[in-house]
Amino acid sequence: xxxxSSDNQGGNARVSSLNQIRTVTKYxxxxxxxxxxxxxxxxxxxxxxxxxxFAAAYxxxxxxxxxxxxxxxxxxxxxxxxxxxxxxxVVLLSVVFFGGDAISSEFQxxxxxxxxxxxxxxxxxxxxxxxxxxxxxxxxxxxxxxxALANGTYFFGFSIPYQFGESVFFAWIYLVSAMGxxxxxxxxxxxxxxxxxxxVILFLLAFDIVDLxxxxxxxxxxWFSITYAxxxxxxxxxxxxxxKTTIGxxxxxxxxxxxxxxxxxxxxxxxxxxxxxxxxxxxxxxxxTS
Amino acid sequence: xxxxxIEAVNLSKSFxxxxxxxxxxxxxxxxxxxxxxxxxxxxxxxxxxxxTGLISPTQGKALINGVDIKEDKKKALGSCASLIETPxxxxxxxxxxxxMMLCELRGVPKGERTKRIDEALGKVKxxxxxxxxxGSYSKGMKQRVNVASTLLSDPQVIILDEPSTGLxxxxxxxxxxxxxxLGNRLVFMSSHLLSEVTxxxxxxxxxxxxKLIVYDTIENVTAKFAGDGGAAEAGFSxxxxxxxxxxxxxxxxxxxxxxxxxxxxxxxxxxxxxxxERLFTQLAAxxxxxxxxxxxxxxxxxxxxxxxxxxx
Numbered sequence: 001x002x003x004x005s006s007d008n009q010g011g012n013a014r015v016s017s018l019n020q021i022r023t024v025t026k027y028x029x030x031x032x033x034x035x036x037x038x039x040x041x042x043x044x045x046x047x048x049x050x051x052x053x054f055a056a057a058y059x060x061x062x063x064x065x066x067x068x069x070x071x072x073x074x075x076x077x078x079x080x081x082x083x084x085x086x087x088x089x090v091v092l093l094s095v096v097f098f099g100g101d102a103i104s105s106e107f108q109x110x111x112x113x114x115x116x117x118x119x120x121x122x123x124x125x126x127x128x129x130x131x132x133x134x135x136x137x138x139x140x141x142x143x144x145x146x147x148a149l150a151n152g153t154y155f156f157g158f159s160i161p162y163q164f165g166e167s168v169f170f171a172w173i174y175l176v177s178a179m180g181x182x183x184x185x186x187x188x189x190x191x192x193x194x195x196x197x198x199x200v201i202l203f204l205l206a207f208d209i210v211d212l213x214x215x216x217x218x219x220x221x222x223w224f225s226i227t228y229a230x231x232x233x234x235x236x237x238x239x240x241x242x243x244k245t246t247i248g249x250x251x252x253x254x255x256x257x258x259x260x261x262x263x264x265x266x267x268x269x270x271x272x273x274x275x276x277x278x279x280x281x282x283x284x285x286x287x288x289t290s
Numbered sequence: 291x292x293x294x295x296i297e298a299v300n301l302s303k304s305f306x307x308x309x310x311x312x313x314x315x316x317x318x319x320x321x322x323x324x325x326x327x328x329x330x331x332x333x334x335x336x337x338x339x340x341x342t343g344l345i346s347p348t349q350g351k352a353l354i355n356g357v358d359i360k361e362d363k364k365k366a367l368g369s370c371a372s373l374i375e376t377p378x379x380x381x382x383x384x385x386x387x388x389x390m391m392l393c394e395l396r397g398v399p400k401g402e403r404t405k406r407i408d409e410a411l412g413k414v415k416x417x418x419x420x421x422x423x424x425g426s427y428s429k430g431m432k433q434r435v436n437v438a439s440t441l442l443s444d445p446q447v448i449i450l451d452e453p454s455t456g457l458x459x460x461x462x463x464x465x466x467x468x469x470x471x472l473g474n475r476l477v478f479m480s481s482h483l484l485s486e487v488t489x490x491x492x493x494x495x496x497x498x499x500x501k502l503i504v505y506d507t508i509e510n511v512t513a514k515f516a517g518d519g520g521a522a523e524a525g526f527s528x529x530x531x532x533x534x535x536x537x538x539x540x541x542x543x544x545x546x547x548x549x550x551x552x553x554x555x556x557x558x559x560x561x562x563x564x565x566x567e568r569l570f571t572q573l574a575a576x577x578x579x580x581x582x583x584x585x586x587x588x589x590x591x592x593x594x595x596x597x598x599x600x601x602x
Contacts, residue, residue, distance in 0.1 A: 012443050013397035014368060023394040027383060033384035034423070113377035114388070114436070117342035117449075118395050121368040288344035289305070290375070 020120050020214060024128025025135070030096055041097045041140050045090055049147035052082050056151055065183040066158070076155035076237060079164045083148040084234035087171045090144045091230070094137035094205045099182035100199045101192035102281055103128045108192050112288055126183070128282045130276075134179050141175060167236050170264065174230045177268035177275075178203065184279035187286065203227070221257040226271045228257070231283060232264035294355060294369075294476035296341065298456035301350035303336050303500075306467045306561040312500040313350070316480060318493075325470060326480035327486035327492040333500040335375065335481040338451045342372045354447055368396075371440040372449035374457055376433055381425030385416060388424060389442060396443040410438035413468055429456045437465055448472060450479040453488065466490050466584075484591045494590065496597055503597050507565075512589030515596050519545065520566055520589070520600040522549055524555045524573060527583035534578050541572055556586070 017022075032038055056078070060066040065077030104124065106112035115125055145168055152160060182199050189195040207227040214222040221244075222228040235242055235258050242258045259267065301314040311333040318324050327481045328334050338351045339345045343363045351360045357366040379388045393403040411417050413436035424432060433456045438548055440448055450469070454462040462483075469490045471479060481487050486507060487494060495505040503509055529552040538547045540554065543565045546558040559565055566585065 012368070013399070014364070015395060015397040020395050023391060027380065027387060027391040030387065031380040031382040043577075055354055110375065110378040111380055113344065113374055113437070114379050115395075116344055117367065117372045117374055118392065119397075120363045121364065285346075287346065288339060 021128045022122040025131040028132035071251040084237040085126035087130040087259045091175045093181040095178045098136045100196035104195040106191045107190035112172035170233045177272040180275040184275040187279045187283040229264040229267035297353040299351040302349045323477040323491040325491035329496040332497045370447040371445040372450045379424040386420045410441040414438045448477045489557035516589035526553045527579040
């Protein structure tokens with residue numbers, strides 16, 4: 001249903017921005033869903049999931065929770081290794097695949113010339129594409145959740161630890177936040193390859209280096225880093241929840257920081273709000289010049 | 291459909307120190323087709339982009355039906371469809387899906403969408419490709435879908451930036467026919483094809499270096515600036531010998547006649563349509579094997595060359 005206002009134009013109803021967002025989301029998602037990159041990403045997740053399943057079934061290593069009677073909850077160990085170690089990678093690859101050039105491609109591929117000269121606000125395109133990219137990424141993440149669940153229930157039955165549910169929820173919040181940051185970078189550039197490369201370098205390299213330098217060299221908690229916040233996805237699967245640890249004494253010591261759950265969620269929320277506002281602001285002002 | 295208008299009020303756009311459009315003031319209204327002419331880099335596309343929200347003016351206003359695009363883009367473009375440059379469509383969508391997306395965004399009544407899409411695709415001869423993914427289309431086929439997209443919402447105002455770009459001669463002819471059929475709308479169309487503009491437009495606006503040079507009916511522009519004369523190409527069934535060429539040169543009104551190849555002559559003459567008609571009759575009566583006589587220079591072309599040259 002199209003929401004109609006009294007402002008009729010040329011026999012057509014004026015469509016509310018909310019309904020226009022729904023339209024852009026629907027067709028952008030359809031475009032993602034049919035695109036090769038969706039199936040490449042799906043193949044990566046199936047490959048990672050398949051390799052982990054093979055390792056668990058064939059080797060049954062102690063690291064996966066097998067043969068560790070000392071552990072109170074061996075299922076949790078499996079979920080921790082299987083899911084906790086790879087969920088952030090799946091999230092980050094998804095945001096790169098689906099968000100890396102979502103906005104920049106509107107300029108480079110000229111798809112913006114088809115959409116923008118219509119009676120809609122630019123924010124409709126931005127939000128619609130963001131939701132579509134989030135939907136495609138959520139599907140991919142969902143496949144990985146199913147693979148982890150299938151393994152967990154096969155080996156340890158239906159007693160799924162509640163921490164796994166929390167971790168899945170945090171991973172999705174992380175996805176929302178990282179997608180916001182990715183869209184910001186995508187609206188900074190008009191070249192698809194530049195925006196994708198920037199996102200890859202940022203998420204898979206730069207943030208990790210900054211985290212390391214901040215905690216190990218400078219000795220400060222990297223509360224400003226989104227990947228530091230993303231640590232809660234794996235940390236919540238560790239019992240007891242890890243806290244700050246220091247190895248060594250005096251000048252020669254290394255401190256490892258762990259974001260608490262409220263801290264992690266707060267950092268992700270701030271990242272999302274700030275990057276969404278900035279990205280939208282940039283896209284509203286960016287000009288479609290050749 | 292009365293009351294349609296496109297108005298530029300002191301419209302300017304600069305990119306750094308380069309003024310792409312400079313204080314352009316122009317009001318187009320009514321139901322007609324206005325050709326927008328100028329050399330490459332004159333500011334035509336930049337102007338049209340400002341009218342469609344693709345870029346923002348540095349100063350001035352771009353109004354569609356009296357609504358400033360910067361103030362209320364949604365309202366301004368509610369009754370305006372456009373085709374700027376050669377847009378790309380999401381490659382994994384079919385033409386039908388892409389057009390349905392526009393129908394939904396533009397508020398075309400639900401019950402009419404399928405019919406309008408079929409009609410629009412029919413006009414651009416793309417019905418057979420309607421359910422195939424756009425990614426598999428050629429450039430020309432995509433441009434046909436883009437042209438179809440401008441017809442969906444029954445707009446009062448249509449802005450077309452070189453709509454026949456990338457199309458084969460048949461496609462160009464079809465686009466001309468489509469534009470001609472939009473008689474009850476205000477169409478603002480840029481083109482480098484002066485014959486196209488002459489065929490489909492009633493008025494022309496010429497710009498150069500971002501400034502408006504002239505805006506008037508084609509007849510007035512031609513009368514004021516084209517001068518008295520024209521050119522034509524005559525084709526013959528046999529080689530034209532020197533004696534025949536000399537006889538043609540002696541005909542009243544002929545300024546110049548030269549062979550473009552052994553069986554074709556380029557003829558320049560003084561006078562308008564009457565002279566052209568008389569020459570054609572005389573050439574046919576000379577029994578020299580004339581098989582074709584085609585106007586090669588329109589008054590608009592002469593006016594364009596004169597005006598643009600004068601601004602250099």
